[in-house]
Amino acid sequence: MVLFILVIVVLLCGCWDQRRLKHTKFMVTIGFDQYDEEQIEATTAIRLFQGIVAGEGEAINEIVSGRGFTVRDTLVSLNRKIADDPLPMKLKTILVSEDLAKKNIFELLDTFYRTPETSLEARVMVTKGKTSDYINLRKIEGTLVGEHLADLVISAENDSMIPQQSAQALQSYLYDEGKDIVLPIVKLEEGVIELGGLALFHKKKMTGEIPSEDSEIYMALTGKVERDLRFTEEVSIEEKKEKKKTHITIRVKKLDRKLKVKTNSPDKIEVNIDVKLKADAVEFPPDHLDSKEIVESINKSLSKTFTERAKTVVQTLQEANCDGFGIGRELMAYHPKTWEKIDWKKTYPEIKIKPKIEIEVTGGGLTY
Amino acid sequence: MESNYHITRAQLFFVIVQTQIGIGILSLPHDLHKVAKGDSWISIIIAGLGVQLSIFILYFICKRFPDLNFYEFTPKIVGKWIGGFINSIYVIYFIFIIGLITVLWTSILKEWVYYQTPKWMFYLIVAFILLYFASQTLRVIARFDMFVSVFLVVLIALIVYSFGDIDFRYLFPIGQSGVKDIISGANQALVAMLGFDVLLFVFPLVKAESRQILKTMTYANIFVTSYYLFVILVALVTFAPEELNKIPEPVLYMLKALALTVIERVDLLFLSIWIVSVATSITSYGYLASKGLSYFFRKPHNRMISFVAVSVFIIAFIPQNPSHIDLYSQIMSYISYLYVMIIPFTLLIIAIIKKKLGESSK
Numbered sequence: 013m014v015l016f017i018l019v020i021v022v023l024l025c026g027c028w029d030q031r032r033l034k035h036t037k038f039m040v041t042i043g044f045d046q047y048d049e050e051q052i053e054a055t056t057a058i059r060l061f062q063g064i065v066a067g068e069g070e071a072i073n074e075i076v077s078g079r080g081f082t083v084r085d086t087l088v089s090l091n092r093k094i095a096d097d098p099l100p101m102k103l104k105t106i107l108v109s110e111d112l113a114k115k116n117i118f119e120l121l122d123t124f125y126r127t128p129e130t131s132l133e134a135r136v137m138v139t140k141g142k143t144s145d146y147i148n149l150r151k152i153e154g155t156l157v158g159e160h161l162a163d164l165v166i167s168a169e170n171d172s173m174i175p176q177q178s179a180q181a182l183q184s185y186l187y188d189e190g191k192d193i194v195l196p197i198v199k200l201e202e203g204v205i206e207l208g209g210l211a212l213f214h215k216k217k218m219t220g221e222i223p224s225e226d227s228e229i230y231m232a233l234t235g236k237v238e239r240d241l242r243f244t245e246e247v248s249i250e251e252k253k254e255k256k257k258t259h260i261t262i263r264v265k266k267l268d269r270k271l272k273v274k275t276n277s278p279d280k281i282e283v284n285i286d287v288k289l290k291a292d293a294v295e296f297p298p299d300h301l302d303s304k305e306i307v308e309s310i311n312k313s314l315s316k317t318f319t320e321r322a323k324t325v326v327q328t329l330q331e332a333n334c335d336g337f338g339i340g341r342e343l344m345a346y347h348p349k350t351w352e353k354i355d356w357k358k359t360y361p362e363i364k365i366k367p368k369i370e371i372e373v374t375g376g377g378l379t380y
Numbered sequence: 381m382e383s384n385y386h387i388t389r390a391q392l393f394f395v396i397v398q399t400q401i402g403i404g405i406l407s408l409p410h411d412l413h414k415v416a417k418g419d420s421w422i423s424i425i426i427a428g429l430g431v432q433l434s435i436f437i438l439y440f441i442c443k444r445f446p447d448l449n450f451y452e453f454t455p456k457i458v459g460k461w462i463g464g465f466i467n468s469i470y471v472i473y474f475i476f477i478i479g480l481i482t483v484l485w486t487s488i489l490k491e492w493v494y495y496q497t498p499k500w501m502f503y504l505i506v507a508f509i510l511l512y513f514a515s516q517t518l519r520v521i522a523r524f525d526m527f528v529s530v531f532l533v534v535l536i537a538l539i540v541y542s543f544g545d546i547d548f549r550y551l552f553p554i555g556q557s558g559v560k561d562i563i564s565g566a567n568q569a570l571v572a573m574l575g576f577d578v579l580l581f582v583f584p585l586v587k588a589e590s591r592q593i594l595k596t597m598t599y600a601n602i603f604v605t606s607y608y609l610f611v612i613l614v615a616l617v618t619f620a621p622e623e624l625n626k627i628p629e630p631v632l633y634m635l636k637a638l639a640l641t642v643i644e645r646v647d648l649l650f651l652s653i654w655i656v657s658v659a660t661s662i663t664s665y666g667y668l669a670s671k672g673l674s675y676f677f678r679k680p681h682n683r684m685i686s687f688v689a690v691s692v693f694i695i696a697f698i699p700q701n702p703s704h705i706d707l708y709s710q711i712m713s714y715i716s717y718l719y720v721m722i723i724p725f726t727l728l729i730i731a732i733i734k735k736k737l738g739e740s741s742k
Contacts (some may be wrong), residue, residue: 015511015512017513018504018507019510101645111742126491128491128492128636128647130636131636131645132633132636133638176545177545180633180634180636181545183623184545184618184619184620184623186623187619187620187621187622187623187626188620188621188622188623189622191620252495281678338547338549341547341549341550344549345549345550345551345552345553346551346552346553348553348556
């Protein structure tokens with residue numbers, strides 16, 4: 013009998029932490045802007061259904077914004093404006109405006125790391141201009157803005173145009189002395205949201221950017237290329253002693269990156285980044301990819317221009333003091349003695365980094 | 381003793397594994413990393429070797445009394461009074477271990493899922509687990525342990541699935557933290573590996589030769605050590621060292637960034653499976669404690685379990701804040717050396733000397 017009562021007690025008591033679906037609203041995206049010197053403004057898009065029957069109604073976004081001194085503070089002020097609790101469980105994207113990113117991005121994310129209900133799968137991105145402008149678009153091509161942004165970033169990740177990331181992976185980078193984060197930038201042009209390159213960070217502050225046409229080069233240098241990375245580049249080819257310029261688009265099939273750190277003394281650190289690319293030509297209007305001569309000259313020309321471009325990318329990174337390749341980590345792991353003696357934030361911009369990209373066009377797709 | 385009390389070797393394996401793997405798995409990478417840093421994985425191997433050593437000690441002492449369990453043979457070695465004393469401190473130790481598990485379990489669950497559910501509710505659930513499961517015979521417990529071991533595979537599968545941005549360079553340079561830190565890391569790890577001491581009490585109930593039992597114990601130890609080793613390696617390569625020091629439950633945190641198509645929060649799924657692992661540990665210790673009490677009061681152990689349940693319920697209220705909980709687990713981790721190594725070892729020595737003396741006096 014006692015046992016029976018206990019069972020009943022146990023089974024009936026699970027009602028403290030319930031959250032009813034009808035009393036919750038899920039934030040899909042949230043954006044942070046600088047409001048004035050001290051306060052930040054958060055704008056969030058909440059997913060709702062309009063219509064009587066659930067599932068058949070049209071999905072709409074409710075846009076709310078709130079201000080506060082910290083992120084939690086703004087969330088509380090959001091809560092005052094929303095009838096139910098706004099919850100971050102289904103948060104897909106976190107937008108940070110460029111000027112806030114230049115101050116301290118970690119401050120904005122801290123609360124998401126501390127609370128268990130946040131989905132750390134959310135992608136973080138930097139926006140040109142105010143984030144509220146993006147979120148206020150509400151719908152793009154029939155998709156809600158939050159989901160659209162997430163799709164945009166995820167598909168770019170899959171195509172290896174930007175680094176794979178999630179809010180959680182970011183935290184790992186933020187805490188690592190020998191690595192820096194690189195985030196996608198989005199920009200708004202004539203009502204269309206597009207990817208606008210990569211934002212470079214030094215620790216918690218955004219310090220520079222790589223334009224979108226060079227982001228693929230950066231990706232190739234990191235070596236973290238999953239598939240389908242595409243490049244279009246001008247090549248000069250030699251055919252029957254005749255030089256001409258044309259364009260080729262290649263798709264990476266295999267990418268092999270080696271990062272070598274050579275160091276004899278703390279003030280002499282040399283880094284070689286060798287990338288070997290095997291690629292298919294997916295577009296080459298002048299044709300004749302069956303000719304060895306032409307392929308050779310394409311390879312040569314491409315390797316040269318890519319190495320040049322890689323040099324500019326590396327230079328930009330060093331100017332921004334952004335150790336996106338994790339060279340510091342490499343030093344810590346394999347040259348701990350050197351690491352102890354140097355001040356990485358001062359040393360990194362000074363070290364020699366030599367990138368080299370070799371390209372081998374191995375096929376022409378379905379035709380020659 | 382009737383044969384339906386006995387368990388097979390495979391069942392012994394799972395009883396040991398399920399008792400060992402429990403509360404510790406979630407926070408182990410964090411606790412270890414605080415002391416041993418990138419070399420935590422070496423610590424766990426050393427801890428595994430330490431466990432193996434004490435398994436040998438336990439085995440040798442059990443072998444001398446193949447038909448008796450620990451509670452029965454201590455009076456034979458050191459006399460009725462001291463034996464009774466040793467038995468009673470073992471019972472108290474087990475009750476406090478369950479108390480510690482309860483407190484840690486509650487704090488993790490409250491932190492991650494149930495913010496508002498009051499503590500006594502969790503304590504009540506533990507009491508219920510004790511009353512219901514630990515009152516069963518060892519065979520029933522063993523069968524349950526065997527059955528829920530499927531979940532161990534699920535846990536590993538979830539961890540494997542969550543592989544994200546990993547960086548093996550976090551492990552280098554090997555040996556960075558020095559011998560002293562690695563050893564004190566092993567000390568931390570040992571707490572999570574407690575549970576092999578169950579052997580002392582179930583030895584006579586296993587249907588196998590004693591050498592076979594030693595083999596099974598070794599397999600169980602290898603299994604648990606590699607299980608932990610895997611979890612730790614994954615946590616080490618996933619999180620930056622600084623970060624790992626700040627995240628108390630790295631295993632859950634890792635799963636937080638993962639979303640399957642139908643399940644958004646995999647960490648919750650993991651938690652609910654992990655609860656079962658904790659429940660099995662609680663059951664084993666509850667069984668041992670009540671068994672000990674049953675020798676004192678000469679009543680079947682399923683009558684005594686309510687006493688265990690009530691004491692655990694009360695003990696769990698003592699530590700009020702995180703620093704108390706920390707102190708509690710620190711004390712338990714040092715005391716456990718006494719219980720799983722020093723006392724059995726001393727008993728073994730005394731038993732050997734007594735036998736020698738007995739032979740020479742003949």
